[in-house]
Every structure is written in structure tokens, then in C-alpha cells.
Amino acid sequence: MLDSLIEESERIFKEVKRLEGEINEYTSLSIRIKTKIKDRNIIIKEKLEEAQRNQQERDLLNKIVSDLKNQRNELKQIILSNSKELSLLKEEREKIIEKIALQLKDWNREYKKIHGSLKHLERKIETSVLTRQRENKLVEEANNLRIRLKELENAVALQDKIMMLRKKNKELREKEQKLYIEMVERVDLANEHHKKMQRCYQEINESRNITKKLKNDLSDVERKIEILRKHINENKNDYSIASKKIHEIRIKEETKMKEEREKELRVEAEKILENFKKGKKLSTDEFLLLKRFELL
Secondary structure: OHHHHHHHHHHHHHHHHHHHHHHHHHHHHHHHHHHHHHHHHHHHHHHHHHHHHHHHHHHHHHHHHHHHHHHHHHHHHHHHHHHHHHHHHHHHHHHHHHHHOOOHHHHHHHHHHHHHHHHHHHHHHHHOOOOHHHHHHHHHHHHHHHHHHHHHHHHHHHHHHHHHHHHHHHHHHHHHHHHHHHHHHHHHHHHHHHHHHHHHHHHHHHHHHHHHHHHHHHHHHHHHHHHHHHHHHHHHHHHHHHHHHHHHHHHHHHHHHHHHHHHHHHHHHHHHHHHHHOOOOOOHHHHHHHHHOOOO
16 A cells, blocks of 8 residues: 555656746746736837828828918918909900000000100190191090090000909919929828828728737746646645655554564564573673563
């Protein structure tokens, strides 16, 4: 029975060592998984910060685009208003052309011609001795020239206004085009930041999925460690029981062996006593043995 108990105790001891080895392996695996989870959490944090930066840049650019769009729309309204006014002025100019019976290209030459003729008539009226009839005729001619000159002045002023509006609209269109180019550039940049933000969130989701799987793996490992610890405790308990039984058996065997040895020594002591009574001398050991059993 003792041999079987010793064999069982050794088997349990080896099993405990094997289980402890498995726990060490799973503990190392647990540490590696926790390190990976920590690394993934760092990646998630960094990517989240990067995504937020790109989102802020995108929102800022979108606001700038909105402001540029509003400025461009305001310019378009001004250009449209100027174009309507320009159209009306052109209509008015056509009426003047029809009234004064002169093409636009001849206005300046005609103006200078009439202006010169008017100055000549005015000098003639002021410096010449004229009859009443002749003077009246020249005054009438001068008045007609002044009327004609005024019409041409108005026509030239109108043309100047048309040219000014054209120039202003051209400048406004150039400015509007620059705003459009800037707006497109900002839109492209905002889209790029938006794509970067989306890529960050995609990487965050991927890392979160990996982290979720790692946490599940960690949970499985910790559950296995807990089961192994339970088995170790059970085996240690069995080992303790077996060791206790072995100890008890050994104590009993030692006690039995002592009792048997005592019997043998008593028998030997009784023989020595008989020989002593017959006159045989005692050795020191024999004397002590007789004293031990109180035979002297």
C-alpha cells in the first residue's frame, strides 16, 4: 500500500509541476497579449488625435470655402447688376447714335470740329460789326452748335460710363475667378483632410476589432489559467492527503519495527540473564541491556 501511495504521490507531484509549467506558458502569453492590447490602444489614441486634427482642418477649410463662396456670390450679384445697367446704357447709347446720326468712332472728331466751329462763331460775334439780322443768324447757329456739343458731351460721358462699367466688371470677374480658383484649392484640400480623417477612423475601427479579439483571447487564457490553478490546488490537496497517509504508515511501520526490536532485545536480555546466573561474565553492553529491561 505504501508503495502505491508513494507512486501516486510522485505522479501528483509531477502533474502539479506540469500544470505549473502550463500556467507559466499561459502567463507569458497573457503578458504578450496585454502588451499588444496596450500597443493597439496607443495606436487608437494617436489615430483618434490625428483624425480630430484632420477634422478640425477640414471644418476650418469648409468655413473658408463658405466665406469665399459668399464673397463670390456677392461679386456675381454686383457683376449682374452692372451688366444690367450696362445693357440699359448701351440701349441709351444706341438711341443717342440714332439721334445725333453719328457712329461711335466719329464722336471725338465731331466734338472737336463743333467745339472749334463754336469758338470761331463766338469770336466772330464778339469782334465783328454785324447787322441785327446777321448777328441773330450767327447767334442761332452758335446755339445750335452748343446744343449739338451738349449732345455729344452727354454721349461721350455715357460712353465713358459704359467703358468704366466694362472695366469694373472685368476687374470684378478677374477677382471672382481668383476667388473661384482659391475656393477650388481649399475644397480639394478639405477633401484631402476628410479622406485622411476617414482613413484614420478606418484604422481605428480595425485596431478596435483587433483589440476586441485580443481581449477575447486574453479572457480565454485567463480562464484556462484559473482552471489550471484549480487543478493544481486539487492535486496539491490530493498530494497533501497522500503525504499524510504515507507519513502515518511510516510512523506505524517504525513503531511496529521498534516494538519487534524491543521484543527481540528482551529475549536477548533474558538469555544474557540466564547465562549470567550460570556464572558468565557480563560485557558493558550486556550490563546496560539488562539494566534497560530492569532485570538486575
